[in-house]
Amino acid sequence: MTGLTVENLHKSYPGTPVLRGIDLEVKSGTLTAILGPSGSGKTTLLRVITGFEHADRGIVTLNDIVVDDGHRRVRPEQRRIGLVPQDGALFPHLTVRANVAFPLPRRDRHGSRPDEMLELVGLSGLAARYPHQLSGGQQQRVALARALASQPGLILLDEPFSSLDAGLRATVRADVLAVLRDTGATTVLVTHDQDEALSAADHVAVLREGSIIQADTPRQLYQCPVDPQIAAFVGTANLLEGTWDGTSVTTALGRHGIQAGLRAPEPGHVTVLIRPEQICLAQSGDDAVPAHVTATHYYGHDAVVAVRPDANGSARRNGKSRNGHHLNGKLALAKDLRVRVTSDPPSPGACVKLTVRGSVAAWAAAEN
Amino acid sequence: MRSMNGMLTAPGHRRTTVAVVLRPRSPRQPTARRPPWPLTGSAALVCGALLLPVTFLIWQASGVGWSLISHLLLRRLTLSLLINTIELTLAVTTCAALIALAAAWCVERTSLPGRRVWRILMLLPLAIPDFVTGYTWSSLTPIIHGLYGAVLVMTLGLFPLIYLPVAAALRRADSTLYEVARGLGMNRFTAFCRVVLPQIRSALLGGCLLVTLALLAEFGAFEILRFQTFTTEIFTEFTLGFNAPAASALSLLLVLLSLLALTGEHLVGRRGSGRATATASARSGSNGGAATSARVLKVHRYQLGRATLPVLGGFLALTGLSVGVPVSTVIYWRLQPSDTTLPPIPLVGSAVNTLVYAGSAAILATVAAFPVALLFIRHPGRLGTLFERIGYLSQGLPGLVLALALVFFAIHAAYPLYQTPALLVVTYAIMFFPLALVSLRSSLAQAPPRLEETARSLGCRPSAALRRVTLPLVAPGIAASAALVFLAAVVELTATLVLIPSGANTLATAFWAYQQNSSYASASRYAIVIVAIAAIPGCLLQRWFDRGPGHGPGRGRGRTSTSGQPTPKEQL
Numbered sequence: 001m002t003g004l005t006v007e008n009l010h011k012s013y014p015g016t017p018v019l020r021g022i023d024l025e026v027k028s029g030t031l032t033a034i035l036g037p038s039g040s041g042k043t044t045l046l047r048v049i050t051g052f053e054h055a056d057r058g059i060v061t062l063n064d065i066v067v068d069d070g071h072r073r074v075r076p077e078q079r080r081i082g083l084v085p086q087d088g089a090l091f092p093h094l095t096v097r098a099n100v101a102f103p104l105p106r107r108d109r110h111g112s113r114p115d116e117m118l119e120l121v122g123l124s125g126l127a128a129r130y131p132h133q134l135s136g137g138q139q140q141r142v143a144l145a146r147a148l149a150s151q152p153g154l155i156l157l158d159e160p161f162s163s164l165d166a167g168l169r170a171t172v173r174a175d176v177l178a179v180l181r182d183t184g185a186t187t188v189l190v191t192h193d194q195d196e197a198l199s200a201a202d203h204v205a206v207l208r209e210g211s212i213i214q215a216d217t218p219r220q221l222y223q224c225p226v227d228p229q230i231a232a233f234v235g236t237a238n239l240l241e242g243t244w245d246g247t248s249v250t251t252a253l254g255r256h257g258i259q260a261g262l263r264a265p266e267p268g269h270v271t272v273l274i275r276p277e278q279i280c281l282a283q284s285g286d287d288a289v290p291a292h293v294t295a296t297h298y299y300g301h302d303a304v305v306a307v308r309p310d311a312n313g314s315a316r317r318n319g320k321s322r323n324g325h326h327l328n329g330k331l332a333l334a335k336d337l338r339v340r341v342t343s344d345p346p347s348p349g350a351c352v353k354l355t356v357r358g359s360v361a362a363w364a365a366a367e368n
Numbered sequence: 369m370r371s372m373n374g375m376l377t378a379p380g381h382r383r384t385t386v387a388v389v390l391r392p393r394s395p396r397q398p399t400a401r402r403p404p405w406p407l408t409g410s411a412a413l414v415c416g417a418l419l420l421p422v423t424f425l426i427w428q429a430s431g432v433g434w435s436l437i438s439h440l441l442l443r444r445l446t447l448s449l450l451i452n453t454i455e456l457t458l459a460v461t462t463c464a465a466l467i468a469l470a471a472a473w474c475v476e477r478t479s480l481p482g483r484r485v486w487r488i489l490m491l492l493p494l495a496i497p498d499f500v501t502g503y504t505w506s507s508l509t510p511i512i513h514g515l516y517g518a519v520l521v522m523t524l525g526l527f528p529l530i531y532l533p534v535a536a537a538l539r540r541a542d543s544t545l546y547e548v549a550r551g552l553g554m555n556r557f558t559a560f561c562r563v564v565l566p567q568i569r570s571a572l573l574g575g576c577l578l579v580t581l582a583l584l585a586e587f588g589a590f591e592i593l594r595f596q597t598f599t600t601e602i603f604t605e606f607t608l609g610f611n612a613p614a615a616s617a618l619s620l621l622l623v624l625l626s627l628l629a630l631t632g633e634h635l636v637g638r639r640g641s642g643r644a645t646a647t648a649s650a651r652s653g654s655n656g657g658a659a660t661s662a663r664v665l666k667v668h669r670y671q672l673g674r675a676t677l678p679v680l681g682g683f684l685a686l687t688g689l690s691v692g693v694p695v696s697t698v699i700y701w702r703l704q705p706s707d708t709t710l711p712p713i714p715l716v717g718s719a720v721n722t723l724v725y726a727g728s729a730a731i732l733a734t735v736a737a738f739p740v741a742l743l744f745i746r747h748p749g750r751l752g753t754l755f756e757r758i759g760y761l762s763q764g765l766p767g768l769v770l771a772l773a774l775v776f777f778a779i780h781a782a783y784p785l786y787q788t789p790a791l792l793v794v795t796y797a798i799m800f801f802p803l804a805l806v807s808l809r810s811s812l813a814q815a816p817p818r819l820e821e822t823a824r825s826l827g828c829r830p831s832a833a834l835r836r837v838t839l840p841l842v843a844p845g846i847a848a849s850a851a852l853v854f855l856a857a858v859v860e861l862t863a864t865l866v867l868i869p870s871g872a873n874t875l876a877t878a879f880w881a882y883q884q885n886s887s888y889a890s891a892s893r894y895a896i897v898i899v900a901i902a903a904i905p906g907c908l909l910q911r912w913f914d915r916g917p918g919h920g921p922g923r924g925r926g927r928t929s930t931s932g933q934p935t936p937k938e939q940l
Contacts, residue, residue, distance in 0.1 A: 050825050076824045077833075083825040089818055093840045102836070103826035150826050 002064070003028045003154050003186030004049065009058030010070075011044055016045045020030055020210040022058070031180065031187040032215075032296075033197035037233070038112030045207070046158055049188070050083055053078035057342070063153040082147025082185075084153045087163050088139035090131035095229040096142050097127035105149035117145040120179055136164050137172040143282070144176055150182060155180065155187040161196065173200065194234045198222060201283050222275070224262045224361050231273045233362065238279070238337045242272040242362065249362050252309055253279070253289050253337075257359035268367040272355055276304060281352045288353030292335055296345045303345035306336040307352060374600075410739040417736070418798060421765060421773035422623075428776045429620050432613040440617040449598050449618075451731040454595070456518055457583050458856025461576050466529035467686065470574065474679055476538040478670045486683055487535075491528050493690040495903035497859040498525045499880070500895045504697035506592050507888045518595040524690040525589070526582055530575030536768065537571035543668060557919040561869075577633040584626050585766035587862040592883065598622045599768050606772060606866070616776075619769040626764035627889055660683040698899070701892035708887035718873040719897055725789060725874060726857035729796030736797065737804035737849065745812040746829065759805045762798055771863035792867040796857040803856060804849040811845020836895035858901050875901075 002025055018041045025033040036042045041146045045055040049060060051073060058066040062081070066075040090099050100117050101109040109187040118124050121141040131139055140160050147155055158174065177200050180187050191197050197204045198218040207213040214226045225231040228239050242251035246267045249256045253274065258264060282288050295306040339354070346352055412547055429437060441448075471490055474480045485738055493501075502521050505512045512520065518878065549559040565572075587599040598618055606615040740759050744752040762770065772793050778786040785791045823833040861876045865931045881892035 007750075052821055052824075075829075076821070077827050077829055079825070080827070081825050083822060085818065085822060089822045091819060091837055091841075102823070103828075120790075146826065 001063070002026065004188065005059070005061040006049070007059045007061075009045070009048065009060065010042075010056045011048055011053065011058060018210055019048070022207075022210070022212055024205055024212055024215065026186060028075040029184045030202040031177070031189060031200060032203040032205060033189045033191055033201035034205050034207055035191055035194060035197040035234070040207045041210040041257070042192070042207055043158075046156060046190055049154075050081050050156065052080055064065075068237055080150065082150055084140070084143045084155065084157045084160050085112055085145050086159045087136075087161075088131070088143040090139055090146070092131055093128075095127065096123065096129050096131070096134070099131070100145045100149050101141055102146060104232060108319055113149060114145075117149045117214045118142075120148065121145045122175065124254075128344055132195040132307055135168075135263075136166050137175075140164070140172055141175060141179075144179060148179075148185065153186065156188065157191075157330045159190045159191055160189075162191070162193065169196075198234065204234075206233070216343050218260065223257050225273070227363060228271050228273065236276050236338050236340075238274045238276065239272060240272045240337075241365065242270050243306075244268065244270040244362055251358060253354055253356050256356055259359045259361050262361055265362060265364040271365050273361040274337075278356055278358050278360070279307075279339040280355045280357060281305070281307075281339060281341060281346065282355050288355050291337075291352055291354050292352045293346050293348050293352060295348055296356030298345060302340055302342045305339045305341055305345050307354065308336050309354065370391065377440045390738070400600055403749075403752075405744055407686050407739055407743055407747075408751065411743045411752075411755050414736045414740055415755050417794075418758055418761060418801060421770050421798060422654040422761065424773045424777045424780075425616070425619060425623065425769065428612070428773065432616055436613055437617040437620070440614050441621060442628060445601070446618070446621070449596060449601055450593045452595070453584070453597055455515060455741060456522070456595070457580055459515075459519045459581050460583060463519065464527040464579055464643055465572065465576055467523070467527045468534055469572065471527075471683070471686065471743050472531050472538055473533040474672075474683070476535050476545075479672050479676070480678075480679060480683075481676065489683075489687045490531050490535075490693065492687075492903070493525050494528045496525070496691070496694050496899055497588070497861065497902070498522065498586055498874075499592060499883075500698065500899065501525045501694045501877075502589030502592040503883050503888070503891065503895070504694040507701065508532045508693070508697055515595060517593045518590060521589055521593060522583060522586070526579045527690070529582065530572065531576040533571035533575045534568050537568040540626070541832040547668070554662045573633050573636060577629055580629045580675060581626055581763060581766075584622060584629070585768070585862070587768055587879070598625075599766060602768055602772070603865075614778075615772060619772060622766055622769055624762060626766065630764050695899075698892050698895050699887045702896060704892075706887075706890050708885060708890040709883055710885055710887065710890070713873050713878040713881065715878075715893055715897065718875050718878045718894070719901075720877070721872055722858055722874040722898075722901075725792055726854045728789075728793045729800065729852035730852075732793060732797040733801050733853040734803040734808070734846060734850045737801060737808050738846075741805055741808040741812050745809060748818060756805070756809075760802045762800075763802050763927065765799075767799055767860065767863040768866065771795055771866040774798075775866060787869045789869060791870070792864065792869075795863050795867055796853070799860070799863060800853040800856045801905070803852040806841075807849040807852055811842050814845070815841035858896055 001006040005025070006022050006024040010017070011019040015263040022041075022045060022342050024032075024034075034042055044053060044255060048055050048068065049062075051067065054073055055068045055070045057070045058068075059066060059070070062074075062079055065074070067079055079262060090096075091102065095116050097111075100114040104111075104113060106239050115124065115127065118127055121144055123141055123145070125136065126138065126142075131142070134142065143160070144155075149283070157176075161173050164172055173196065189197070189200060201218060203215060204218050204221050206213045206221070208229075214221060214230055216224075221230070222234055227266065228237070230350065231237040231239065238252070240251040242249045244258075244265055244267050246264075249258055249272055250268060251272050251274075256272070256274075271294065288311050291307040293305055297304045297306075338352070469488075475483050475486050475490065480486065498521065501524065505517065505521050511517075543565070545563050546559055549563040550556070554562065586597075586601065587603060590597050590600050591603070598621065602615045602618045602622070605611040605618065737759065740755050744756040765773075767835075774791060775786070778791055819837050819841070820830075820833045823837045824830065828836060859876065861880060864874055864876055867881060868874065873881075875894045875898050879891050879898065882888075882891035882894070
């Protein structure tokens with residue numbers, strides 16, 4: 001059984017197509033993140049699923065019921081979607097308890113269900129408060145309790161943590177996800193934060209310019225992105241030029257195996273992805289590539305070191321490395337490789353040797 | 369009419385400042401959704417009715433003939449009226465702006481003691497109609513008359529119209545910008561001029577516009593102070609000379625002046641205000657959260673130190689002149705024996721008339737404003753904006769002109785309405801329509817469609833969402849809008865004098881009858897009742913408007929309505 005299916009969904013506002021053929025499947029009881037930069041159509045997709053916008057073409061199915069086929073549609077209030085909007089959207093004139101009781105039929109509003117829901121999100125003590133007396137994180141949890149109270153077939157979280165302070169975000173996110181896992185709710189999380197998507201979701205669907213570019217498990221998405229832009233979008237990416245001979249890839253950093261599960265490109269020039277944690281700083285080694293440190297970014301739990309391979313390497317290490325940052329923008333060319341280290345980082349100027357562990361992802365090199 | 373009108377337009381004025389914040393629409397609000405036709409239809413109907421006075425004004429004037437009008441307007445009298453008006457407007461606006469700016473800065477940004485009390489006292493003059501203020505001053509000493517008398521009385525009565533928006537803007541203004549400017553090496557004065565003034569500029573201009581419009585429309589005070597303006601002249605031509613052509617020619621000129629002031633403010637005020645508020649909204653948008661907005665409101669106050677006593681003295685003098693003198697004079701006259709030869713006008717009867725007329729006007733204006741406000745807020749587009757602008761049209765129509773246009777309308781198009789209370793109520797409703805529109809609009813904006821959508825996704829039908837979410841949030845705004853119109857109508861004098869059915873009396877007309885007869889003691893009874901009806905709810909309303917959107921009365925209502933619910937403990 002599937003919680004939500006979207007097939008070939010098209011939607012445009014006058015003059016601007018926003019969604020161009022979305023295909024998406026969310027299995028019951030799982031959490032799927034829809035990840036996309038702003039302007040990618042996330043909000044529109046969400047509004048079509050909730051029923052506040054109508055599909056031009058395509059089919060939206062909720063728990064095996066077609067709710068929108070481009071002609072006829074189920075009204076928003078009959079879709080049983082628990083929506084948790086960006087800032088909670090609690091009703092300011094109602095107490096926390098009355099907010100949670102809001103979706104219940106009149107006879108149940110004074111029953112025990114609202115209190116159970118508040119207990120579930122750990123806010124039993126705040127039932128009599130008003131939304132403006134709560135912190136941002138508490139408001140989000142009340143909004144979740146309110147959404148869960150209606151026993152929805154699907155929970156939709158619309159960038160629910162983006163308005164919270166960075167410190168608070170992690171805790172609120174963990175709390176909310178724990179509640180969702182406990183209840184076994186089918187959940188769609190809309191976000192532009194890749195860390196959030198990777199850490200929270202069972203599946204991540206990357207939305208770009210109105211299409212789903214890749215839908216995969218977080219691990220697969222991180223290790224085998226379908227193109228360099230996504231590679232750079234879901235994490236720090238060292239993109240290098242290399243050659244693929246059908247069995248292995250050769251780059252400035254040596255010879256690497258290719259990720260299983262990746263569609264192998266045609267032999268020839270390729271763009272290679274090496275994640276920062278795949279590169280090891282070694283003191284010595286046969287195959288190690290000499291390099292020097294150009295900058296160090298220390299974060300406490302780990303550090304990112306920028307290194308530049310020494311130019312006088314052997315002939316096969318002539319490839320330039322590239323560093324990409326943006327999904328939509330042009331990939332920035334940078335000579336430096338980013339390396340993540342968990343031990344004490346070397347200081348700038350230090351000479352190190354680089355080795356690569358694990359297999360890499362590679363795509364046929366772009367024509368440009 | 370003026371003074372309450374002013375008080376009420378004061379929040380109304382926020383339209384000019386607040387609107388810019390509200391208007392940029394976030395992309396997630398519904399776009400390109402066509403408004404339902406009953407809504408469009410009723411809004412169109414209302415706007416048609418609002419255009420009636422202007423239509424008839426022009427019809428009336430064209431009936432007179434443009435050659436006669438130009439002949440009437442090119443008299444020496446017109447020139448002297450024009451000079452009087454310009455002199456008065458410049459003097460009063462300047463004085464009131466200086467007083468208001470200083471007072472608002474002291475109250476909002478310095479360590480002045482007793483700020484909460486001053487906040488209320490600064491607004492109190494609005495509760496006293498200007499014709500009452502004029503009467504008290506002129507009954508005190510006959511020296512107070514002519515231009516100087518008018519400048520004194522009107523400045524004292526009108527400065528709160530500038531104080532109110534400027535104080536609100538200062539409270540909203542981001543004080544960190546001032547600190548940044550100081551940190552960049554500007555001294556206090558330069559930082560004030562280059563950072564604080566631009567932030568409150570549009571509020572200041574808006575306040576000045578209100579003062580100008582009030583001056584153009586004022587009749588009672590000038591008549592008492594024997595200062596000739598367009599309004600007094602139109603009234604004289606109409607009631608004494610029955611000279612309709614002259615009255616309509618002067619009316620046209622008066623409307624032209626009002627429109628000039630409106631467009632002037634629009635053109636000048638538009639520059640910069642958008643930017644200032646854009647940053648403010650961007651800040652609040654990016655910060656989000658209740659905790660951060662509280663941080664923005666924290667103000668570092670300027671320590672007055674040794675200047676405290678002189679500043680306090682200034683505030684005392686201002687309050688004494690603007691509130692103390694009128695109130696104590698009215699009370700003094702009330703204690704004198706009756707001094708009239710006129711037949712007595714029953715106090716209760718005229719009070720009942722006042723309440724009934726004003727109450728009906730309040731309901732009519734609020735009901736009529738609802739579709740216009742709803743269309744504008746929920747279905748933004750050209751049509752909504754056009755209707756909304758028409759809604760503010762009567763701001764530029766002085767009450768007297770409006771009343772005369774409706775008299776003309778009744779005589780020529782709806783004779784059965786002539787000399788009926790219905791026509792008076794309709795006139796009030798048209799006159800104070802902007803007040804109703806402003807408060808409805810701001811309260812509808814507080815019930816964003818997003819909340820309604822959330823309610824629907826939680827399983828509410830549209831009607832249930834309206835009943836359970838939108839109405840509770842908007843109800844206080846509806847009440848406020850009705851109260852505003854009611855209060856404004858209670859203290860209205862000019863249009864009432866023109867349109868009151870013969871034989872009937874309201875508090876204002878009864879006061880006027882005695883006052884015209886120099887029966888100060890007898891007039892004072894009616895003045896006291898007017899001030900009592902206007903001041904108390906007026907102050908309450910003012911407090912309502914002073915609260916931020918997060919602390920509106922909606923919350924208070926919610927608390928009372930939900931407190932009856934059993935607590936979890938009781939259920940266990």
